[in-house]
Amino acid sequence: MLIDIICIFPDMLSGFIHQSIVKRAQEKGLVRIRLFNLRDFSFDKHKTVDDIPYGGGPGMILKPEPLYRAILQTSQGGLKPLKIFLTPQGNLFSQRLAREFSKEQHLVFVCGHYEGIDQRIRDFFIDEEISIGDYVLTGGEVAAAVVTDAIIRLIPGVLGSKESLHxxxxxxxxxxxxxxxxxxxxxxxxxxxxxxxxxxxxxxxxxxxxxxxxxxxxxxxxxxxxxxxxxxxxxxxxxx
Ligand SMILES: C[S@@+](CC[C@H](N)C(=O)[O-])C[C@H]1O[C@@H](n2cnc3c(N)ncnc32)[C@H](O)[C@@H]1O
The missing domain is CATH 1.10.1270.20 (tRNA(m1g37)methyltransferase, domain 2)
Structure with a gap:
């Protein structure tokens, strides 16, 4: 399985992907996790990834172009990935969804930040929206870690014995x-x-x-x- 995570604070996740069962699963070749820094897909000299909302209001919105380019990059070659946006408005994540996602070959998680992401990305490039609970986080990074962890441990061979899953x-x-x-x-x-x-x-x-x-x-x-x-x-x- 290939798991791609697009976010603006990949360092928040680098510890997570190099520890414990998640690390072992990668070493065993059962899963590959790639972190994509959204700033790498911003082509202006300040690496801008956010802008003010049209119509006014507080906070900043992640711009569509870098998100589009990053999503396109994750989809290069291979199979069509399932693209998931982490948002408090999404379907509530559960063990049932973890089981479903663990059967996919390629997942792409898009993490919002600040006030969220441009709606056009959600409308045209996202397959599913997932929430990890009825509360609001600062960014999708922590949510991506939660969902990724729950999925990876369900991949056959990741845990030591079948017993521990059963x-x-x-x-x-x-x-x-x-x-x-x-x-x-x-x-x-x-x-x-x-x-x-x-x-x-x-x-x-x-x-x-x-x-x-x-x-x-x-x-x-x-x-x-x-x-x-x-x-x-x-x-x-x-x-x-
Ligand atoms: C401060 S939140 C933005 C919330 C947005 N203004 C709204 O009301 O839907 C910033 C980002 O954190 C992530 N996030 C926040 N709460 C979440 C949750 N419960 N589940 C999954 N992701 C969440 C989302 O990616 C969101 O775009």
Whole structure:
């Protein structure tokens, strides 16, 4: 997969793309991330990328020409990329969208800044608009990092074992069960005995029950979407 990010502060992302799982995914050749500095696509001597809004009003707007050139550059050769503009007005990003995007071969993220970008770019060169939440960030860079991170970890082979994806929150709308590590006793707090028992089947059921209860308590809306199996129903009936 190729992920291109067009923004005016690429340094905000260079740490992110050279750390942890995102770095490893690139080293394994599973994903390639390219950062495009919008200023490199501005041809005037001051490298201007923004201008005042027509009609007046506060703030600056990212100009269309550098954005157009940068988008064109990302689309050179290869397949037609899916071009996504990060904006608080977009569809709310979710694990479902992360899964969909992780199947694409080439994604281009366009990050706004200041008061946003020229509407003509949105109207004619963007395929989808995505928001990472109902709040307003200073720029799209942080949003691009959030979305990129969530997508990359879903690419087959990126995480160490299939298990770590399978047991994760949001797979099948179920949140993850509680996790513990050594020591078994920390101050006065002990790890649930079942996890030390070595009874794999009992541990599996305990975890499933906890995951169901946590999801029901924390996100009843999400719990409603789960297709409960007979075993799930039995586990939930058991109040022990
Ligand atoms: C200060 S915001 C501009 C907000 C714009 N005036 C509006 O009301 O839609 C600057 C940029 O940050 C990014 N941004 C802000 N909030 C975001 C969010 N919740 N999700 C994704 N991107 C966001 C967008 O790229 C946006 O163009």
């Amino acid at each position: 047991c994760e929150s949001f797979s099948d709308y179920l949140f993850d069960y509680p996790q513990y590590t050594r020591p078994a006793a920390f101050k006065t707090m002990e790890v649930p005995k079942i996890l030390l028992s070595g009874h794999h089947e009992e541990i599996r059921k305990w975890r499933k029950k906890k995951a169901l209860l946590i999801t029901a308590k924390k996100r009843p809306d999400q719990f409603q979407k789960i297709n409960l199996t007979d075993e799930d129903t039995e586990l939930l009936k058991d109040t022990s």
